[in-house]
Amino acid sequence: MQLSNNKILITGGASGIGKGLTERFLQKGNTVIVCGRRVEVLEALQQEFPEVITFNCDLSLETERIRLYEWIATNHPDTNVLINNAGIQQWTQPGMEDFWQKAKVEMATNMEAPLHLIHLFMDHRALNVIINTTSGLSFCPLTKVPVYSATKAFFHSLTLSVRHLMKERGVEVIELIPPAINTDLGGKGLHDEAPPVSALMDAVFQQLESGKNELTFGFSERMAKATPDDLKATFEMMNNR
Numbered sequence: 001m002q003l004s005n006n007k008i009l010i011t012g013g014a015s016g017i018g019k020g021l022t023e024r025f026l027q028k029g030n031t032v033i034v035c036g037r038r039v040e041v042l043e044a045l046q047q048e049f050p051e052v053i054t055f056n057c058d059l060s061l062e063t064e065r066i067r068l069y070e071w072i073a074t075n076h077p078d079t080n081v082l083i084n085n086a087g088i089q090q091w092t093q094p095g096m097e098d099f100w101q102k103a104k105v106e107m108a109t110n111m112e113a114p115l116h117l118i119h120l121f122m123d124h125r126a127l128n129v130i131i132n133t134t135s136g137l138s139f140c141p142l143t144k145v146p147v148y149s150a151t152k153a154f155f156h157s158l159t160l161s162v163r164h165l166m167k168e169r170g171v172e173v174i175e176l177i178p179p180a181i182n183t184d185l186g187g188k189g190l191h192d193e194a195p196p197v198s199a200l201m202d203a204v205f206q207q208l209e210s211g212k213n214e215l216t217f218g219f220s221e222r223m224a225k226a227t228p229d230d231l232k233a234t235f236e237m238m239n240n241r
């Protein structure tokens with residue numbers, strides 16, 4: 001993709017990895033639109049980057065996804081990049097009392113939302129790039145986050161199909177595959193030991209500049225290239241320690 005002069009919608013672009021993308025794409029001369037549920041986090045982003053355009057919505061709800069798309073179509077018809085980055089991570093197990101309630105929201109946020117947004121954006125003529133944020137766990141599940149891992153495997157598979165299907169239309173489909181990164185994903189403190197967002201962004205923009213469509217870093221680089229035996233060994237190592 002060309003790295004400047006785009007109008008980019010970044011879901012979940014006000015914190016963590018999304019905020020890293022917002023900052024770098026602004027530096028490169030793009031217009032950035034960010035959505036998220038927490039008004040105070042969107043306001044803080046706008047304090048830091050007054051040129052950012054924000055939209056408050058909850059993408060786990062179908063009506064809200066339609067409201068976002070219609071707002072974009074009316075007010076920002078020149079939006080040409082959709083970044084499906086918003087996601088949540090629930091540390092839960094099937095035996096827990098609130099498991100199903102949590103799983104439903106996690107599946108709605110991590111699978112239904114990007115799937116529905118991609119479908120809605122098929123009516124959007126300006127669209128020429130989709131970036132999907134999956135995970136190293138798309139390839140090998142961490143059983144502490146069983147539903148999360150499964151949603152990311154779904155999203156990885158969907159990304160491969162959409163990339164193939166969009167070729168004729170000329171829409172480039174890029175997969176951003178982060179490893180564990182120090183953000184508040186899943187709750188504050190859970191990812192404190194992981195590399196910072198800035199290190200991931202350095203790797204991501206280097207790979208974007210070289211024209212790659214699978215953007216990896218550290219552990220996710222190994223997972224994306226792993227053999228079945230590597231995946232088995234990694235599963236044992238991650239889940240039996």
Ligand SMILES: NC(=O)c1ccc[n+]([C@@H]2O[C@H](COP(=O)([O-])OP(=O)(O)OC[C@H]3O[C@@H](n4cnc5c(N)ncnc54)[C@H](OP(=O)(O)O)[C@@H]3O)[C@@H](O)[C@H]2O)c1
Binds near residue numbers: 011018039059181183
């Ligand atoms: N950090 C990691 O270790 C890691 C590793 C691999 C993949 N990832 C993926 O990277 C993406 C970004 O995660 P992150 O680590 O940067 O964590 P994060 O800081 O918690 O970012 C998630 C973003 O998604 C937004 N969001 C969540 N639910 C939403 C909803 N229903 N509607 C609208 N926005 C919603 C959040 O904003 P609000 O809460 O304000 O809505 C937040 O800005 C996720 O897809 C995650 O799965 C992260």
